[in-house]
Amino acid sequence: MGALFVGAPALCATACRAPRRTHCSVARMCDVKHDAAGTKAVVVLGDLHLHPEAPRMAPFHTARQEILRALADLGVQQSDAFLVSVGDLGAYGIAGTSASFELARDFLRSFGLSYSVVTGNHDLEGLDEFKTDQENLDAWGRVFGPDTDTLTTLTEGLPVFRREIPGSDIVLLGMSTVRFREARGSSHEVYIDDEQLSWFDAQLAKCEMEGKRAFVFTHAPPMGAGLRSLQSVHVKNMCAWLNHSSGRRRRRIFLQKVKQHPCLRLWASGHFHLSHEFEDSVTLVEGRACFLQCGVIGPESSRDGYRQTRIILTDPSLGDSMKMYSVNHHDGGSLRLDASVVGQDSTAVSFALEHYPHDHVGKESWFRTFTPRPDDGCVLEPVQGEDVAAARADKVCWWHTSSGSVLGVHDGMVIEYDEETLAPVGLVMTAEELAGRDVFWISEADALVINPPAEGLSVEVLHPNADGTFARQYQLNKRYRIETKRREQLARQWLTTHRKELEA
Amino acid sequence: MGANTSSLVSEDIEEMARESNLSPREIKRLYKRFQKLDRNQSGSLEADELTMIPELAMNPLFPRIVQIFESVNFREFVKLLSVFSESASEEAKRDFVFRFFDIDQDGFVSSTDLIEILLMLCGSNLTQGELEEISQLIIRDADMDKDGMVSYDDFCACDSLGTISQLCQISLA
Numbered sequence: 001m002g003a004l005f006v007g008a009p010a011l012c013a014t015a016c017r018a019p020r021r022t023h024c025s026v027a028r029m030c031d032v033k034h035d036a037a038g039t040k041a042v043v044v045l046g047d048l049h050l051h052p053e054a055p056r057m058a059p060f061h062t063a064r065q066e067i068l069r070a071l072a073d074l075g076v077q078q079s080d081a082f083l084v085s086v087g088d089l090g091a092y093g094i095a096g097t098s099a100s101f102e103l104a105r106d107f108l109r110s111f112g113l114s115y116s117v118v119t120g121n122h123d124l125e126g127l128d129e130f131k132t133d134q135e136n137l138d139a140w141g142r143v144f145g146p147d148t149d150t151l152t153t154l155t156e157g158l159p160v161f162r163r164e165i166p167g168s169d170i171v172l173l174g175m176s177t178v179r180f181r182e183a184r185g186s187s188h189e190v191y192i193d194d195e196q197l198s199w200f201d202a203q204l205a206k207c208e209m210e211g212k213r214a215f216v217f218t219h220a221p222p223m224g225a226g227l228r229s230l231q232s233v234h235v236k237n238m239c240a241w242l243n244h245s246s247g248r249r250r251r252r253i254f255l256q257k258v259k260q261h262p263c264l265r266l267w268a269s270g271h272f273h274l275s276h277e278f279e280d281s282v283t284l285v286e287g288r289a290c291f292l293q294c295g296v297i298g299p300e301s302s303r304d305g306y307r308q309t310r311i312i313l314t315d316p317s318l319g320d321s322m323k324m325y326s327v328n329h330h331d332g333g334s335l336r337l338d339a340s341v342v343g344q345d346s347t348a349v350s351f352a353l354e355h356y357p358h359d360h361v362g363k364e365s366w367f368r369t370f371t372p373r374p375d376d377g378c379v380l381e382p383v384q385g386e387d388v389a390a391a392r393a394d395k396v397c398w399w400h401t402s403s404g405s406v407l408g409v410h411d412g413m414v415i416e417y418d419e420e421t422l423a424p425v426g427l428v429m430t431a432e433e434l435a436g437r438d439v440f441w442i443s444e445a446d447a448l449v450i451n452p453p454a455e456g457l458s459v460e461v462l463h464p465n466a467d468g469t470f471a472r473q474y475q476l477n478k479r480y481r482i483e484t485k486r487r488e489q490l491a492r493q494w495l496t497t498h499r500k501e502l503e504a
Numbered sequence: 505m506g507a508n509t510s511s512l513v514s515e516d517i518e519e520m521a522r523e524s525n526l527s528p529r530e531i532k533r534l535y536k537r538f539q540k541l542d543r544n545q546s547g548s549l550e551a552d553e554l555t556m557i558p559e560l561a562m563n564p565l566f567p568r569i570v571q572i573f574e575s576v577n578f579r580e581f582v583k584l585l586s587v588f589s590e591s592a593s594e595e596a597k598r599d600f601v602f603r604f605f606d607i608d609q610d611g612f613v614s615s616t617d618l619i620e621i622l623l624m625l626c627g628s629n630l631t632q633g634e635l636e637e638i639s640q641l642i643i644r645d646a647d648m649d650k651d652g653m654v655s656y657d658d659f660c661a662c663d664s665l666g667t668i669s670q671l672c673q674i675s676l677a
Contacts, residue, residue, distance in 0.1 A: 483564070484564060484625070484627040485627075485629070487625045487626045488626040488627065488629045491622065491625075491626050491634070491638055492634070494638070495634060495637060495638050
C-alpha cells in the first residue's frame with residue numbers, strides 16, 4: 001500500500017484561503033457536502049490554556065459557536081460528533097490546578113457533545129496545590145473521570161480513554177502525560193509510562209482483531225510523525241516529542257507501534273501552538289497513518305497569529321476515507337478542507353490548500369526540521385583527509401557519528417537528529433553560540449571542533465555525552481529549578497545574617 | 505565474586521557482611537537493586553545507570569555522587585552504602601561526609617571545594633563574590649587552627665553534636 005500525494009485544485013485553495021464574512025459558503029465551494037446519514041465527526045481542540053476572566057474566555061465561547069456551526073454546515077448531527085481535548089487546559093499561572101480543570105470541564109461540557117480528554121504537560125503543573133505528580137493527576141481524574149471514565153476502573157485506573165463511535169468502525173484512543181515534577185529533563189516533556197503503553201498495545205491488538213480503525217490522541221506527537229514545523233524551544237529543551245528526554249528506546253516506541261499496527265490510521269496532537277498553515281502539518285506515515293498537528297483557539301496561545309480547530313470527518317459511503325477540516329477562528333470561523341485521505345486498496349492524501357511558505361511570518365519563533373536529502377543543499381567539505389569535514393554556520397551539513405548519532409549544521413545551529421527517524425532530538429550549539437564560527441567533525445575522535453570567532457581565543461572541542469549523544473540539556477526539571485532557587489535564597493539569607501554577626 | 509555480578513554465593517554474602525555494617529538480608533536486597541541498575545550487566549555502575557534512580561537524578565549533588573559511585577562494583581557499592589547503615593560508626597559517617605566535601609582529595613575542605621558544592625546546590629545564580637564570601641565565612645567558623653582550610657580534625661570538632669551521624673542514615677532493610 002503506497003502513499004500518493006495529489007496536488008489540489010488551485011481554485012479551491014485560493015477560495016478556501018480568501019477571507020470570508022458569511023458562514024459556510026466557502027466550505028461549500030470546497031466540496032464538503034456529505035451524506036448526513038452516517039457522517040461522523042471528531043473535533044480536536046488543541047491546547048486551550050483557559051483563564052476564568054470573562055474577556056479572556058470570550059474568544060473560546062465564540063470558537064465554540066463557530067465549531068458547532070461548522071458541524072452543522074458539514075451535515076453532522078450533534079449525536080454523531082465527538083470532542084477531544086489534547087490537554088494543556090489552564091492558562092499560564094493557573095495551569096494544573098483544580099480550578100483550571102473545573103473551568104475546562106465546564107467549557108467542554110458546554111459544547112453539548114460527548115467528550116474525552118488527555119493531560120498535557122501543563123496539566124501537572126499545579127506545584128503549589130499538589131506535592132506529587134500522582135496527587136495532581138488524581139485531582140484531574142476526579143474532575144474528568146465522571147464524564148469520560150478516565151482514571152476509573154473502566155480504564156484500568158489509567159489516565160487514558162477508549163471511545164467507540166457507534167455506527168462506525170472507529171475507535172478513539174487517548175493517552176496522557178504522567179510526569180512533571182519527576183521528569184528527568186525538562187518538566188515539559190510529554191511522558192507516556194509503561195502501563196499506558198501496555199494498555200495501548202492491547203487496544204491496538206483488539207482493533208486489529210475486530211477490523212476497526214484506531215484514531216489516537218496525545219498531547220505531543222510521537223517522534224517520526226513527519227511534522228516538520230515546531231518551535232525551536234521544544235527542540236532546545238528536548239520536549240517536542242512523546243518521551244523525548246527518556247532515551248532512544250522510549251521515544252522511538254510509538255512509531256514502532258504505528259508500523260506494527262495497520263489499524264492505526266490517525267494520530268492527532270497539539271503542544272506546538274502552531275497553525276495548520278504549514279506543509280506537513282498533516283502527514284502520512286507508512287502509507288496509511290495520518291498525523292495531524294492541531295492549532296490553538298486562544299489569541300494569547302497562538303504563536304503565528306492563526307487560531308484554528310481541527311475537524312476529522314468520516315463518511316461510510318466513502319469507505320475508510322476521511323477528510324480533515326480547519327475551523328479558522330482568526331477568520332470568523334470559516335471552514336476549510338485541508339486534506340482528504342482516501343483509503344481502500346491504495347491510500348492517497350490530497351492536500352486541498354496551497355501551503356504558506358514556512359517563513360511567511362515570525363520565522364524566528366519556530367524551527368523547521370529537515371531530513372537529509374540529496375537536494376537539501378548538504379555540503380560536506382573535506383579539510384584534512386577523509387576523517388575531517390567542515391561547515392560554516394550558514395551551510396547545511398550532516399555527519400553520522402560512530403555511536404549512531406546524526407549531527408547536522410542547519411539554520412546556524414548544530415542539531416542532533418535521531419538516527420532512525422531523522423527527527424530533531426536536541427541542540428548541541430545555538431545560533432548565538434555558533435555565530436561566525438566554523439565547525440569541524442573529527443570522526444576518528446568522535447568530536448566536534450568549533451573554531452574560535454576571533455584569533456587568540458582557544459578552539460572548543462565538544463565530546464559526546466556518556467550515552468553517545470551530543471544534545472545538551474538546556475532546561476532542567478522545573479521542581480529542580482525551584483528548589484535550586486530556594487537554596488540560593490537560603491544561601492543569601494545565611495550570608496546576610498553572618499555579615500551582621502561580623503559587624504556586631 | 506569477580507567483576508561479573510551474575511551470581512552471589514553465600515560465602516560472598518558472609519564476607520561482605522563481615523566487612524560492612526550490613527546484615528546478609530540487607531546485602532541480598534542491595535544485590536537485587538544493583539542488578540536492576542546495572543542494565544548492561546557489566547558488573548559496575550556507570551553514570552547513565554545511576555541516573556535511572558529518580559531520587560538521585562534530581563539530587564543537586566548528583567555530579568559529586570556520580571564521582572564517588574561511578575564504576576563501583578557490587579563489593580564497593582556495599583562498602584559505600586554501609587556508611588548509611590544505622591550500625592555504622594559515627595567516625596565512618598564523618599569520614600565519608602568529609603571525603604564527599606573534599607572534592608580535590610587533598611585532605612582539606614578548601615574554599616575551592618566549598619564553591620564547587622555551592623554551585624551544585626544553588627546553580628550559577630550566586631555571584632562569584634557571594635560564593636567566595638560564603639565559603640570564606642564557613643571556613644572562618646570551622647577552621648580551628650586558622651590555616652585557611654578545614655582539616656578532618658576541624659570538621660569533627662564542628663560536629664560535636666553528632667548531627668552528621670543523625671543525618672547520614674538511610675534504611676537499607
